[in-house]
Amino acid sequence: PQIRQMLSSGVCTSTTQLPGKVAVVTGANSGIGKETAKELAQRGARVYIACRDVQKGELVAKEIQTMTGNQEVLVRKLDLADTKSIRTFAKDFLAEEKHLHILINNAGVMMCPYSKTADGFEMHIGVNHLGHFLLTHLLLEKLKESAPSRIVNVSSLAHHLGRIHFHDLQGQKFYSAGLAYCHSKLANILFTRELARRLKGSGVTAYSLHPGTVNSELVRHSSFMRCLWRLFFFFIKTPQQGAQTSLYCALTEGLENLSGNHFSDCHVTWVSAQARNETIARRLWDVSCDLLGIPMD
Numbered sequence: 001p002q003i004r005q006m007l008s009s010g011v012c013t014s015t016t017q018l019p020g021k022v023a024v025v026t027g028a029n030s031g032i033g034k035e036t037a038k039e040l041a042q043r044g045a046r047v048y049i050a051c052r053d054v055q056k057g058e059l060v061a062k063e064i065q066t067m068t069g070n071q072e073v074l075v076r077k078l079d080l081a082d083t084k085s086i087r088t089f090a091k092d093f094l095a096e097e098k099h100l101h102i103l104i105n106n107a108g109v110m111m112c113p114y115s116k117t118a119d120g121f122e123m124h125i126g127v128n129h130l131g132h133f134l135l136t137h138l139l140l141e142k143l144k145e146s147a148p149s150r151i152v153n154v155s156s157l158a159h160h161l162g163r164i165h166f167h168d169l170q171g172q173k174f175y176s177a178g179l180a181y182c183h184s185k186l187a188n189i190l191f192t193r194e195l196a197r198r199l200k201g202s203g204v205t206a207y208s209l210h211p212g213t214v215n216s217e218l219v220r221h222s223s224f225m226r227c228l229w230r231l232f233f234f235f236i237k238t239p240q241q242g243a244q245t246s247l248y249c250a251l252t253e254g255l256e257n258l259s260g261n262h263f264s265d266c267h268v269t270w271v272s273a274q275a276r277n278e279t280i281a282r283r284l285w286d287v288s289c290d291l292l293g294i295p296m297d
Protein backbone atom coordinates (compact mmCIF):
# COMPACT_ATOMS: atom_id res chain seq x y z
CA PRO A 1 0.00 0.00 0.00
CA GLN A 2 2.87 2.40 0.75
CA ILE A 3 4.43 1.83 -2.66
CA ARG A 4 1.07 2.38 -4.34
CA GLN A 5 0.50 5.51 -2.28
CA MET A 6 3.96 6.77 -3.20
CA LEU A 7 3.44 6.06 -6.88
CA SER A 8 -0.03 7.51 -7.13
CA SER A 9 -0.04 10.58 -4.90
CA GLY A 10 -0.98 14.02 -6.15
CA VAL A 11 -4.58 15.09 -6.40
CA CYS A 12 -5.87 18.26 -8.03
CA THR A 13 -7.97 19.86 -5.30
CA SER A 14 -8.79 23.03 -7.23
CA THR A 15 -12.46 23.94 -7.14
CA THR A 16 -12.24 26.07 -10.31
CA GLN A 17 -15.34 25.75 -12.47
CA LEU A 18 -15.18 26.38 -16.21
CA PRO A 19 -18.50 27.63 -17.57
CA GLY A 20 -17.90 29.64 -20.76
CA LYS A 21 -14.32 28.38 -21.02
CA VAL A 22 -12.93 26.53 -24.01
CA ALA A 23 -10.33 23.75 -23.81
CA VAL A 24 -8.49 21.65 -26.37
CA VAL A 25 -6.97 18.32 -25.30
CA THR A 26 -4.83 16.43 -27.80
CA GLY A 27 -4.97 12.62 -27.72
CA ALA A 28 -8.10 12.81 -25.57
CA ASN A 29 -9.57 9.61 -26.98
CA SER A 30 -7.67 7.44 -24.50
CA GLY A 31 -5.65 7.23 -21.29
CA ILE A 32 -4.66 10.39 -19.46
CA GLY A 33 -6.09 12.71 -22.12
CA LYS A 34 -9.53 11.14 -21.91
CA GLU A 35 -9.64 11.55 -18.13
CA THR A 36 -8.38 15.12 -18.41
CA ALA A 37 -11.10 15.96 -20.97
CA LYS A 38 -13.74 14.31 -18.78
CA GLU A 39 -12.84 16.43 -15.75
CA LEU A 40 -12.74 19.66 -17.78
CA ALA A 41 -16.19 18.81 -19.17
CA GLN A 42 -17.41 17.97 -15.67
CA ARG A 43 -16.43 21.51 -14.67
CA GLY A 44 -18.47 23.01 -17.50
CA ALA A 45 -15.92 23.78 -20.21
CA ARG A 46 -16.53 23.29 -23.89
CA VAL A 47 -13.97 20.60 -24.61
CA TYR A 48 -12.43 19.72 -27.96
CA ILE A 49 -11.21 16.15 -28.23
CA ALA A 50 -8.44 16.53 -30.79
CA CYS A 51 -7.54 13.08 -32.04
CA ARG A 52 -6.38 11.22 -35.12
CA ASP A 53 -9.17 8.64 -35.03
CA VAL A 54 -12.48 10.51 -35.10
CA GLN A 55 -14.52 7.33 -34.57
CA LYS A 56 -12.69 6.55 -31.32
CA GLY A 57 -13.10 10.20 -30.36
CA GLU A 58 -16.86 10.15 -30.96
CA LEU A 59 -17.30 7.13 -28.67
CA VAL A 60 -15.36 8.88 -25.93
CA ALA A 61 -17.25 12.15 -26.44
CA LYS A 62 -20.58 10.29 -26.05
CA GLU A 63 -19.29 8.61 -22.89
CA ILE A 64 -18.19 11.94 -21.41
CA GLN A 65 -21.45 13.66 -22.41
CA THR A 66 -23.45 10.91 -20.69
CA MET A 67 -21.30 10.90 -17.55
CA THR A 68 -21.06 14.66 -17.09
CA GLY A 69 -24.30 15.90 -18.66
CA ASN A 70 -22.16 18.38 -20.64
CA GLN A 71 -23.12 18.17 -24.31
CA GLU A 72 -20.35 20.53 -25.39
CA VAL A 73 -17.76 17.84 -25.91
CA LEU A 74 -16.67 18.06 -29.53
CA VAL A 75 -14.46 15.84 -31.62
CA ARG A 76 -12.11 17.18 -34.27
CA LYS A 77 -9.54 15.37 -36.36
CA LEU A 78 -5.92 16.13 -35.51
CA ASP A 79 -3.06 13.96 -36.70
CA LEU A 80 0.09 15.32 -35.13
CA ALA A 81 2.15 13.22 -37.53
CA ASP A 82 1.00 15.41 -40.43
CA THR A 83 1.46 19.18 -40.48
CA LYS A 84 -1.36 19.51 -43.05
CA SER A 85 -3.76 17.94 -40.56
CA ILE A 86 -2.49 20.25 -37.78
CA ARG A 87 -2.97 23.32 -39.99
CA THR A 88 -6.48 22.21 -41.00
CA PHE A 89 -7.43 21.56 -37.36
CA ALA A 90 -6.15 24.99 -36.31
CA LYS A 91 -7.78 26.81 -39.25
CA ASP A 92 -11.19 25.24 -38.55
CA PHE A 93 -10.87 25.80 -34.81
CA LEU A 94 -9.97 29.48 -35.26
CA ALA A 95 -12.94 29.94 -37.61
CA GLU A 96 -15.29 28.20 -35.19
CA GLU A 97 -14.25 29.50 -31.77
CA LYS A 98 -13.86 32.99 -30.33
CA HIS A 99 -11.75 31.83 -27.40
CA LEU A 100 -9.24 29.27 -26.21
CA HIS A 101 -8.48 29.23 -22.50
CA ILE A 102 -6.77 25.87 -21.99
CA LEU A 103 -4.58 23.98 -24.43
CA ILE A 104 -3.41 20.58 -23.19
CA ASN A 105 -0.70 19.09 -25.39
CA ASN A 106 -1.15 15.54 -24.15
CA ALA A 107 -0.92 13.17 -27.13
CA GLY A 108 2.18 11.06 -27.38
CA VAL A 109 3.86 8.01 -28.83
CA MET A 110 6.49 5.89 -27.12
CA MET A 111 9.06 3.39 -28.37
CA CYS A 112 7.72 2.96 -31.87
CA PRO A 113 10.03 1.37 -34.43
CA TYR A 114 11.86 3.88 -36.62
CA SER A 115 9.27 5.63 -38.72
CA LYS A 116 8.61 9.06 -40.13
CA THR A 117 5.75 11.51 -40.08
CA ALA A 118 4.12 12.70 -43.30
CA ASP A 119 6.67 15.53 -43.36
CA GLY A 120 9.66 13.24 -42.86
CA PHE A 121 10.31 13.89 -39.17
CA GLU A 122 11.26 10.98 -36.90
CA MET A 123 7.99 9.90 -35.27
CA HIS A 124 8.76 10.73 -31.59
CA ILE A 125 10.22 14.17 -32.16
CA GLY A 126 7.66 14.74 -34.95
CA VAL A 127 4.51 13.94 -32.96
CA ASN A 128 5.52 14.63 -29.36
CA HIS A 129 7.46 17.84 -29.96
CA LEU A 130 7.15 19.31 -33.47
CA GLY A 131 3.44 18.52 -33.86
CA HIS A 132 2.60 20.24 -30.59
CA PHE A 133 5.03 23.08 -31.33
CA LEU A 134 3.19 23.85 -34.58
CA LEU A 135 -0.25 23.45 -33.01
CA THR A 136 0.63 25.82 -30.18
CA HIS A 137 2.12 28.33 -32.60
CA LEU A 138 -1.07 28.32 -34.70
CA LEU A 139 -3.34 28.76 -31.66
CA LEU A 140 -1.18 31.27 -29.79
CA GLU A 141 -2.95 34.46 -30.89
CA LYS A 142 -6.28 32.98 -29.79
CA LEU A 143 -4.76 32.05 -26.42
CA LYS A 144 -3.45 35.61 -26.05
CA GLU A 145 -6.84 37.10 -26.92
CA SER A 146 -8.44 34.80 -24.34
CA ALA A 147 -5.97 35.56 -21.51
CA PRO A 148 -5.69 34.51 -18.77
CA SER A 149 -5.08 31.25 -20.53
CA ARG A 150 -2.80 28.26 -20.09
CA ILE A 151 -0.74 25.80 -22.10
CA VAL A 152 -0.03 22.45 -20.47
CA ASN A 153 2.59 20.17 -22.02
CA VAL A 154 2.59 16.54 -20.90
CA SER A 155 6.23 15.49 -20.69
CA SER A 156 7.80 12.72 -18.60
CA LEU A 157 10.39 11.76 -16.01
CA ALA A 158 11.96 9.99 -18.99
CA HIS A 159 13.31 13.40 -20.08
CA HIS A 160 16.22 12.80 -17.68
CA LEU A 161 17.69 10.37 -20.21
CA GLY A 162 17.02 12.71 -23.13
CA ARG A 163 19.49 14.80 -25.11
CA ILE A 164 18.90 17.19 -28.00
CA HIS A 165 21.27 16.01 -30.72
CA PHE A 166 21.06 18.95 -33.09
CA HIS A 167 23.34 17.14 -35.56
CA ASP A 168 20.94 14.17 -35.68
CA LEU A 169 17.53 15.42 -34.57
CA GLN A 170 15.78 12.93 -36.86
CA GLY A 171 17.75 9.90 -35.57
CA GLN A 172 19.15 9.06 -39.00
CA LYS A 173 22.66 8.35 -37.69
CA PHE A 174 21.62 6.54 -34.51
CA TYR A 175 18.18 5.40 -33.41
CA SER A 176 16.96 3.86 -30.17
CA ALA A 177 13.19 3.77 -29.76
CA GLY A 178 13.48 4.27 -25.98
CA LEU A 179 15.92 7.16 -26.22
CA ALA A 180 13.98 8.80 -29.05
CA TYR A 181 11.03 9.01 -26.66
CA CYS A 182 13.25 10.49 -23.93
CA HIS A 183 14.66 13.12 -26.33
CA SER A 184 11.16 14.16 -27.36
CA LYS A 185 10.04 14.49 -23.74
CA LEU A 186 13.10 16.66 -23.01
CA ALA A 187 12.05 18.79 -25.99
CA ASN A 188 8.60 19.21 -24.36
CA ILE A 189 10.22 20.76 -21.27
CA LEU A 190 12.61 22.99 -23.22
CA PHE A 191 9.68 24.18 -25.34
CA THR A 192 7.63 24.96 -22.22
CA ARG A 193 10.43 26.98 -20.62
CA GLU A 194 11.15 28.99 -23.77
CA LEU A 195 7.43 29.52 -24.35
CA ALA A 196 6.97 30.80 -20.79
CA ARG A 197 9.92 33.17 -21.23
CA ARG A 198 8.54 34.55 -24.50
CA LEU A 199 5.00 34.86 -23.13
CA LYS A 200 5.89 36.80 -19.98
CA GLY A 201 3.36 39.57 -19.45
CA SER A 202 0.94 38.24 -22.09
CA GLY A 203 -1.43 36.55 -19.63
CA VAL A 204 -0.69 33.18 -21.25
CA THR A 205 1.28 30.80 -19.02
CA ALA A 206 2.86 27.42 -19.78
CA TYR A 207 3.61 24.36 -17.67
CA SER A 208 5.15 20.95 -18.26
CA LEU A 209 4.58 17.84 -16.20
CA HIS A 210 5.25 14.19 -15.52
CA PRO A 211 1.92 12.40 -15.00
CA GLY A 212 3.41 9.44 -13.10
CA THR A 213 3.63 5.85 -14.30
CA VAL A 214 0.16 5.29 -15.69
CA ASN A 215 -1.72 2.27 -16.96
CA SER A 216 -2.49 3.30 -20.53
CA GLU A 217 -1.96 2.32 -24.15
CA LEU A 218 1.33 4.21 -24.29
CA VAL A 219 3.26 0.95 -23.90
CA ARG A 220 1.64 -0.61 -27.00
CA HIS A 221 4.91 -0.71 -28.99
CA SER A 222 6.99 -2.52 -26.36
CA SER A 223 6.18 -6.07 -25.30
CA PHE A 224 8.61 -5.71 -22.36
CA MET A 225 6.82 -2.62 -21.08
CA ARG A 226 3.42 -4.25 -21.67
CA CYS A 227 4.52 -7.20 -19.48
CA LEU A 228 5.90 -4.86 -16.83
CA TRP A 229 2.66 -2.86 -16.84
CA ARG A 230 0.57 -6.05 -16.50
CA LEU A 231 2.79 -7.43 -13.75
CA PHE A 232 2.78 -4.24 -11.72
CA PHE A 233 -0.77 -3.27 -12.64
CA PHE A 234 -1.63 -2.75 -8.99
CA PHE A 235 1.23 -0.33 -8.37
CA ILE A 236 0.85 2.04 -11.26
CA LYS A 237 -1.58 4.93 -11.56
CA THR A 238 -4.96 4.68 -13.19
CA PRO A 239 -5.47 7.17 -16.07
CA GLN A 240 -7.72 9.16 -13.74
CA GLN A 241 -4.87 9.46 -11.23
CA GLY A 242 -2.50 10.20 -14.09
CA ALA A 243 -4.65 13.15 -15.18
CA GLN A 244 -4.35 14.94 -11.82
CA THR A 245 -1.18 16.90 -12.52
CA SER A 246 -2.43 18.04 -15.96
CA LEU A 247 -5.61 19.24 -14.25
CA TYR A 248 -3.61 20.87 -11.47
CA CYS A 249 -1.59 22.87 -14.02
CA ALA A 250 -4.69 23.81 -16.00
CA LEU A 251 -6.93 24.76 -13.09
CA THR A 252 -5.08 25.78 -9.94
CA GLU A 253 -5.54 29.41 -9.01
CA GLY A 254 -2.44 31.56 -8.57
CA LEU A 255 -0.08 29.34 -10.56
CA GLU A 256 0.84 32.15 -12.95
CA ASN A 257 4.15 33.00 -11.32
CA LEU A 258 5.24 29.39 -11.74
CA SER A 259 4.93 29.58 -15.52
CA GLY A 260 7.71 27.57 -17.19
CA ASN A 261 8.03 25.13 -14.30
CA HIS A 262 7.78 21.35 -14.42
CA PHE A 263 5.33 19.49 -12.18
CA SER A 264 4.87 15.98 -10.86
CA ASP A 265 2.24 14.76 -8.40
CA CYS A 266 0.81 18.30 -8.34
CA HIS A 267 4.08 19.86 -7.14
CA VAL A 268 6.88 21.73 -8.84
CA THR A 269 9.69 19.27 -9.45
CA TRP A 270 13.28 19.42 -10.66
CA VAL A 271 14.34 18.79 -14.22
CA SER A 272 17.66 17.67 -15.70
CA ALA A 273 20.53 20.09 -16.37
CA GLN A 274 19.82 19.78 -20.12
CA ALA A 275 16.21 20.80 -19.54
CA ARG A 276 17.37 23.92 -17.67
CA ASN A 277 19.78 24.98 -20.40
CA GLU A 278 18.50 28.23 -21.92
CA THR A 279 20.87 28.09 -24.87
CA ILE A 280 19.54 24.66 -25.88
CA ALA A 281 15.95 25.86 -25.38
CA ARG A 282 16.47 28.89 -27.66
CA ARG A 283 18.27 26.84 -30.30
CA LEU A 284 15.58 24.14 -30.25
CA TRP A 285 12.96 26.86 -30.72
CA ASP A 286 14.79 28.25 -33.77
CA VAL A 287 15.45 24.81 -35.27
CA SER A 288 11.78 23.84 -34.76
CA CYS A 289 10.62 27.04 -36.50
CA ASP A 290 13.01 26.31 -39.34
CA LEU A 291 11.81 22.70 -39.77
CA LEU A 292 8.16 23.77 -39.70
CA GLY A 293 8.52 26.82 -41.91
CA ILE A 294 7.49 29.19 -39.13
CA PRO A 295 9.02 32.67 -39.47
CA MET A 296 11.51 33.31 -36.65
CA ASP A 297 11.15 36.40 -34.48
Ligand SMILES: NC(=O)C1=CN([C@@H]2O[C@H](COP(=O)(O)OP(=O)(O)OC[C@H]3O[C@@H](n4cnc5c(N)ncnc54)[C@H](OP(=O)(O)O)[C@@H]3O)[C@@H](O)[C@H]2O)C=CC1
Nearest residue numbers: 027030031032079080081106107108156213214216217218
Ligand atom coordinates in the same frame (compact mmCIF):
# COMPACT_ATOMS: atom_id res chain seq x y z
N1 LIG B 1 1.48 6.32 -19.31
C1 LIG B 1 2.57 6.72 -18.67
O1 LIG B 1 3.10 6.03 -17.79
C2 LIG B 1 3.17 8.04 -19.00
C3 LIG B 1 2.64 8.88 -19.98
N2 LIG B 1 3.26 10.07 -20.25
C4 LIG B 1 2.73 10.95 -21.30
O2 LIG B 1 1.33 11.09 -21.15
C5 LIG B 1 0.74 11.43 -22.41
C6 LIG B 1 -0.52 10.64 -22.62
O3 LIG B 1 -0.19 9.27 -22.75
P1 LIG B 1 -1.08 8.08 -22.19
O4 LIG B 1 -2.45 8.53 -21.89
O5 LIG B 1 -0.30 7.41 -21.15
O6 LIG B 1 -1.04 7.11 -23.47
P2 LIG B 1 -2.17 6.68 -24.54
O7 LIG B 1 -1.45 5.88 -25.55
O8 LIG B 1 -3.35 6.11 -23.86
O9 LIG B 1 -2.60 8.08 -25.16
C7 LIG B 1 -1.83 8.73 -26.13
C8 LIG B 1 -2.76 9.50 -27.02
O10 LIG B 1 -1.96 10.15 -28.03
C9 LIG B 1 -2.61 9.94 -29.26
N3 LIG B 1 -1.71 10.03 -30.40
C10 LIG B 1 -0.65 9.28 -30.70
N4 LIG B 1 -0.15 9.65 -31.89
C11 LIG B 1 -0.90 10.67 -32.35
C12 LIG B 1 -0.92 11.46 -33.52
N5 LIG B 1 -0.06 11.26 -34.51
N6 LIG B 1 -1.84 12.43 -33.64
C13 LIG B 1 -2.76 12.62 -32.69
N7 LIG B 1 -2.83 11.90 -31.56
C14 LIG B 1 -1.91 10.93 -31.39
C15 LIG B 1 -3.20 8.54 -29.16
O11 LIG B 1 -4.18 8.34 -30.17
P3 LIG B 1 -4.58 6.84 -30.69
O12 LIG B 1 -5.50 6.29 -29.66
O13 LIG B 1 -5.22 7.11 -32.00
O14 LIG B 1 -3.30 6.08 -30.81
C16 LIG B 1 -3.77 8.60 -27.77
O15 LIG B 1 -5.01 9.24 -27.78
C17 LIG B 1 1.83 11.19 -23.47
O16 LIG B 1 2.36 12.43 -23.87
C18 LIG B 1 2.89 10.40 -22.72
O17 LIG B 1 4.18 10.62 -23.22
C19 LIG B 1 4.36 10.49 -19.57
C20 LIG B 1 4.90 9.71 -18.60
C21 LIG B 1 4.36 8.44 -18.22
Ligand SMILES: CC1=C(/C=C/C(C)=C/C=C/C(C)=C/C=O)C(C)(C)CCC1
Nearest residue numbers: 155156157158212213228229232235236
Ligand atom coordinates in the same frame (compact mmCIF):
# COMPACT_ATOMS: atom_id res chain seq x y z
C1 LIG C 1 10.72 -0.93 -11.97
C2 LIG C 1 9.30 -0.81 -11.49
C3 LIG C 1 8.35 -0.18 -12.26
C4 LIG C 1 8.75 0.40 -13.55
C5 LIG C 1 8.63 1.68 -13.90
C6 LIG C 1 8.96 2.16 -15.19
C7 LIG C 1 9.77 1.35 -16.12
C8 LIG C 1 8.46 3.37 -15.55
C9 LIG C 1 8.59 3.94 -16.84
C10 LIG C 1 7.90 5.06 -17.10
C11 LIG C 1 7.83 5.64 -18.38
C12 LIG C 1 8.47 5.04 -19.56
C13 LIG C 1 7.15 6.76 -18.51
C14 LIG C 1 6.80 7.35 -19.74
O1 LIG C 1 7.02 8.50 -20.00
C15 LIG C 1 6.90 -0.15 -11.84
C16 LIG C 1 6.06 -0.68 -12.99
C17 LIG C 1 6.42 1.26 -11.47
C18 LIG C 1 6.61 -1.02 -10.63
C19 LIG C 1 7.66 -0.96 -9.60
C20 LIG C 1 8.98 -1.41 -10.16
